[in-house]
Amino acid sequence: MAATSTIDTLTDELTGALASERVTRGEALREQHARGEAYHPAALPDVVVFPESVEEVVAIVERCRARRVPIVPVGAGTSLEGNVNALHGGVSVDMTHMNRILRIGQEDLDVTVQAGVTRKQLNDRLRADGLFFPIDPGADATIGGMVGTRATGTTTVRYGGMRENVISLKVVTATGEVLQTASRARKSAAGYDLTRLFVGSEGTLGIVVEATLRLYGVPEAMGAAVCSVPSVDAAVQTVIQTIQLGVPVARMELLDEVQMDAIVRFSELPYAIAPTLFLEFHGTDASVEEAAATVAEIAQEHGGGDFQWSPDQTERNRLWQARHDSYYAALALRPGARAFATDVCLPISSMAGLIAETRADIDRSDLLAMVVGHVGDGNFHVMFLLDMDDEDEVARAKAVNDRMVRRAIELDGTCTGEHGVGYGKIPYLELERGPVGMALLGTIKQALDPDGIMNPGKVVPLAP
Amino acid sequence: MAATSTIDTLTDELTGALASERVTRGEALREQHARGEAYHPAALPDVVVFPESVEEVVAIVERCRARRVPIVPVGAGTSLEGNVNALHGGVSVDMTHMNRILRIGQEDLDVTVQAGVTRKQLNDRLRADGLFFPIDPGADATIGGMVGTRATGTTTVRYGGMRENVISLKVVTATGEVLQTASRARKSAAGYDLTRLFVGSEGTLGIVVEATLRLYGVPEAMGAAVCSVPSVDAAVQTVIQTIQLGVPVARMELLDEVQMDAIVRFSELPYAIAPTLFLEFHGTDASVEEAAATVAEIAQEHGGGDFQWSPDQTERNRLWQARHDSYYAALALRPGARAFATDVCLPISSMAGLIAETRADIDRSDLLAMVVGHVGDGNFHVMFLLDMDDEDEVARAKAVNDRMVRRAIELDGTCTGEHGVGYGKIPYLELERGPVGMALLGTIKQALDPDGIMNPGKVVPLAP
Numbered sequence: 001m002a003a004t005s006t007i008d009t010l011t012d013e014l015t016g017a018l019a020s021e022r023v024t025r026g027e028a029l030r031e032q033h034a035r036g037e038a039y040h041p042a043a044l045p046d047v048v049v050f051p052e053s054v055e056e057v058v059a060i061v062e063r064c065r066a067r068r069v070p071i072v073p074v075g076a077g078t079s080l081e082g083n084v085n086a087l088h089g090g091v092s093v094d095m096t097h098m099n100r101i102l103r104i105g106q107e108d109l110d111v112t113v114q115a116g117v118t119r120k121q122l123n124d125r126l127r128a129d130g131l132f133f134p135i136d137p138g139a140d141a142t143i144g145g146m147v148g149t150r151a152t153g154t155t156t157v158r159y160g161g162m163r164e165n166v167i168s169l170k171v172v173t174a175t176g177e178v179l180q181t182a183s184r185a186r187k188s189a190a191g192y193d194l195t196r197l198f199v200g201s202e203g204t205l206g207i208v209v210e211a212t213l214r215l216y217g218v219p220e221a222m223g224a225a226v227c228s229v230p231s232v233d234a235a236v237q238t239v240i241q242t243i244q245l246g247v248p249v250a251r252m253e254l255l256d257e258v259q260m261d262a263i264v265r266f267s268e269l270p271y272a273i274a275p276t277l278f279l280e281f282h283g284t285d286a287s288v289e290e291a292a293a294t295v296a297e298i299a300q301e302h303g304g305g306d307f308q309w310s311p312d313q314t315e316r317n318r319l320w321q322a323r324h325d326s327y328y329a330a331l332a333l334r335p336g337a338r339a340f341a342t343d344v345c346l347p348i349s350s351m352a353g354l355i356a357e358t359r360a361d362i363d364r365s366d367l368l369a370m371v372v373g374h375v376g377d378g379n380f381h382v383m384f385l386l387d388m389d390d391e392d393e394v395a396r397a398k399a400v401n402d403r404m405v406r407r408a409i410e411l412d413g414t415c416t417g418e419h420g421v422g423y424g425k426i427p428y429l430e431l432e433r434g435p436v437g438m439a440l441l442g443t444i445k446q447a448l449d450p451d452g453i454m455n456p457g458k459v460v461p462l463a464p
Numbered sequence: 465m466a467a468t469s470t471i472d473t474l475t476d477e478l479t480g481a482l483a484s485e486r487v488t489r490g491e492a493l494r495e496q497h498a499r500g501e502a503y504h505p506a507a508l509p510d511v512v513v514f515p516e517s518v519e520e521v522v523a524i525v526e527r528c529r530a531r532r533v534p535i536v537p538v539g540a541g542t543s544l545e546g547n548v549n550a551l552h553g554g555v556s557v558d559m560t561h562m563n564r565i566l567r568i569g570q571e572d573l574d575v576t577v578q579a580g581v582t583r584k585q586l587n588d589r590l591r592a593d594g595l596f597f598p599i600d601p602g603a604d605a606t607i608g609g610m611v612g613t614r615a616t617g618t619t620t621v622r623y624g625g626m627r628e629n630v631i632s633l634k635v636v637t638a639t640g641e642v643l644q645t646a647s648r649a650r651k652s653a654a655g656y657d658l659t660r661l662f663v664g665s666e667g668t669l670g671i672v673v674e675a676t677l678r679l680y681g682v683p684e685a686m687g688a689a690v691c692s693v694p695s696v697d698a699a700v701q702t703v704i705q706t707i708q709l710g711v712p713v714a715r716m717e718l719l720d721e722v723q724m725d726a727i728v729r730f731s732e733l734p735y736a737i738a739p740t741l742f743l744e745f746h747g748t749d750a751s752v753e754e755a756a757a758t759v760a761e762i763a764q765e766h767g768g769g770d771f772q773w774s775p776d777q778t779e780r781n782r783l784w785q786a787r788h789d790s791y792y793a794a795l796a797l798r799p800g801a802r803a804f805a806t807d808v809c810l811p812i813s814s815m816a817g818l819i820a821e822t823r824a825d826i827d828r829s830d831l832l833a834m835v836v837g838h839v840g841d842g843n844f845h846v847m848f849l850l851d852m853d854d855e856d857e858v859a860r861a862k863a864v865n866d867r868m869v870r871r872a873i874e875l876d877g878t879c880t881g882e883h884g885v886g887y888g889k890i891p892y893l894e895l896e897r898g899p900v901g902m903a904l905l906g907t908i909k910q911a912l913d914p915d916g917i918m919n920p921g922k923v924v925p926l927a928p
Contacts, residue, residue, distance in 0.1 A: 105811065107704050107812065108842075109707065109708065149653050150651075150652075150657075152653075160624075160628070163651070173904070177900045180898070180900075181901075182878070183810075183877050183878045185811065185876075186841045186843075187614075187843060187878075187881055188614075189614045189878075189880045189882050190879050190885055190897070191901075191924075192664065192669075192908055193660045193661060193663065193664055194905075196660040197656060197660075199657065200653055200657055217707075217708045217710045243681075244571075244573065246680065246681045246683050246684070248751075286751070286754055287747070287751045290748060290750055290751060345649040345650065345652060346648075347571075347572040347649065348571065348650075378572075378649055378651075412647050412648040412649075413647050414652035416653045417649065417651055417652060417653060418651065419653055421655055425654070433654070436642065436644075440658060441655050441656055443912065444911065446911070447907050447910070448904075459656070
């Protein structure tokens with residue numbers, strides 16, 4: 001933690017660089033920037049700043065660097081692994097004022113935005129041009145935050161995640177320089193891939209201020225389907241066969257019976273309380289119908305129930321809104337509870353087994369938790385609903401999570417598919433990467449952030 | 465260059481670590497490892513070694529490191545920018561003996577191979593399982609080499625390139641440690657993306673010894689089409705509209721009239737000598753026919769000629785073999801000539817303009833050169849056929865290339881879409897990345913290869 005006098009001086013300097021109303025030490029704003037949506041305890045920054053230009057971000061980094069004060073970049077604050085908590089105090093750099101869409105490339109199918117633009121804001125603007133940006137984490141995150149955690153979503157099985165859809169970034173580095181990571185070319189063999197070095201770096205290597213993203217034309221036809229299945233295993237087998245056949249599914253989501261119970265109540269949907277696949281298809285009228293028929297047939301082979309097909313847009317929107325609201329639906333099941341959300345990702349052939357083990361573990365531990373999966377990618381979430389004051393309950397949830405994450409790593413999977421490491425998952429990252437991998441992460445951190453000021457204590461553990 | 469005595473000692477040490485017949489200083493093998501398929505002058509290594517295990521690669525790196533002798537990893541040697549030339553002598557590590565396919569994941573659609581496996585070898589093996597690996601540079605490159613140059617190919621518009629299709633790598637680092645860059649999960653938010661740091665690093669950060677790759681099921685139906693168009697601009701407009709509409713094309717290649725002349729002669733094909741699109745569609749019978757009909761219509765709107773459609777496999781193979789042979793077809797147009805191949809990639813909206821400028825430039829300079837493009841990606845190649853003894857001719861070709869690459873960078877493109885930087889394109893890399901970007905590449909190189917032994921003088925310029 002920096003001394004109070006250092007923070008005082010720094011605040012004066014920042015107030016000189018930015019308009020004074022955009023530099024605050026007020027308790028309310030500091031509280032607001034002390035955590036994401038996760039269960040991790042709040043950790044307040046000393047100061048919150050709201051830059052409005054790249055130059056202001058440079059000024060902030062230069063001043064913090066001169067005084068060795070930590071910097072925590074923050075977007076919408078929807079992260080789930082303590083990614084934005086100001087563990088060592090310092091300055092939270094709230095990027096939400098930098099929310100302009102700078103350029104839309106209709107012919108090139110790309111867009112350049114400031115980091116504070118949210119995904120819904122972007123898609124609202126793109127709709128008029130018949131374009132869309134597909135990555136959809138549940139929350140209305142900022143693009144900068146989605147870059148930081150290497151976000152993915154329900155459409156990743158078809159369109160890829162942030163890793164695949166960021167063309168280039170503008171970054172203010174930890175030494176206060178402005179870096180454009182790449183050109184606007186779709187592909188390049190020109191040197192190390194700096195773009196993907198910053199995607200997923202959670203603000204520990206620099207501050208993303210602009211992003212150029214791939215866009216897609218809104219498909220001529222879309223259709224959605226809901227299909228209940230006798231078991232998680234049946235769902236996964238359906239998914240594996242669908243992918244092997246190359247059926248062009250745009251979305252393929254699994255909700256277990258507890259999650260279905262939550263969303264049927266929350267969103268008033270007429271579905272059975274059973275493991276269920278939510279599917280979507282993008283293409284032409286003919287290709288969408290053909291793909292849906294194929295998947296319906298595969299699901300039936302695995303004992304799937306009624307394949308409820310809907311090409312209607314209102315119906316489709318309702319379905320996916322319900323899916324995206326699953327986090328809030330779950331919370332509504334136990335008023336007053338806090339959610340402890342976790343995710344793993346592993347080879348799909350091992351996924352059904354791990355989900356089954358985890359479900360048995362949850363039930364045995366007498367916990368309320370739901371499972372939702374981006375099954376096409378081998379990625380699934382568990383959300384525990386907890387009374388955070390009940391230490392024993394929290395400990396049991398952590399134990400279930402611990403076994404699940406360790407098993408995922410044993411099965412050649414990863415400790416997080418899309419939430420990021422933050423500080424909550426550093427111990428698992430160490431297990432996954434091993435000493436050689438962790439040493440290399442540390443080498444990169446040290447090389448790019450020699451003063452250790454960028455979101456310290458996240459992703460890479462602090463030097464002991 | 466290392467002193468002869470150092471090389472003598474090192475050779476003894478390497479012979480101790482490997483079987484002696486796999487360590488050679490013979491002129492013939494050194495000549496063979498002195499260059500790729502490019503025009504760049506040969507630069508001989510002092511020693512060539514053929515490791516057969518990860519442990520042997522570690523032993524090589526340790527010994528070279530102890531004596532500060534350069535290491536140049538080499539695959540099939542098909543590279544085009546001087547990527548494998550041993551500019552500072554040292555040890556060429558020929559990876560082609562490490563050519564085993566280690567594991568095929570039928571349900572997970574992935575495979576783990578040693579770096580020396582070639583793409584054709586891999587696909588020959590996968591065929592029996594109904595799977596394939598899509599990335600297809602013209603030559604039968606090794607997977608390790610394709611990782612090194614971040615290779616792409618004719619199917620990248622649909623399936624992505626090496627950047628998108630490498631799941632994980634095993635790397636022997638410059639300090640002799642064995643690093644697994646990631647788990648086998650399809651996606652991960654677990655820390656910095658080490659996989660993509662090594663993809664495209666051209667052996668300058670470590671030696672790739674194994675790769676885990678994404679696979680795809682062989683589509684139920686495939687169909688190819690050939691369509692001549694009145695101009696390059698008409699071709700590009702056809703492509704832009706096709707992509708905007710989301711028509712699922714698997715391949716979309718442009719050959720200009722000079723290249724068509726070459727392949728019509730070389731492969732005895734019955735096509736017109738005009739700018740031509742080669743297309744392929746993957747899906748079901750119905751979806752493939754629908755997609756082809758849509759593209760035929762779009763092409764016709766832009767003045768396209770006969771849309772020659774063929775669902776027949778023999779016909780399709782002949783077509784794509786001809787496309788892959790375009791390099792050799794071009795060489796056959798001027799016996800005794802050497803090819804000088806170059807590539808750029810830029811936003812597709814600017815591509816037709818740059819191709820037209822470049823074609824005018826070629827003609828004005830009285831050179832023989834052909835243009836081939838992966839137009840869906842904004843990537844195109846120019847291949848000059850040169851008498852390398854004619855200094856003036858070589859200088860004129862270099863001048864045309866220089867203008868083209870500079871223009872591509874001005875148009876927010878990249879100096880190389882898929883050939884890599886080697887040492888031939890370092891000056892353009894500097895132009896493209898600027899001082900901040902180049903400094904960061906140097907920082908990464910220094911951090912990961914502190915002794916500067918890994919393929920020195922490639923990608924990142926040597927410190928002055």
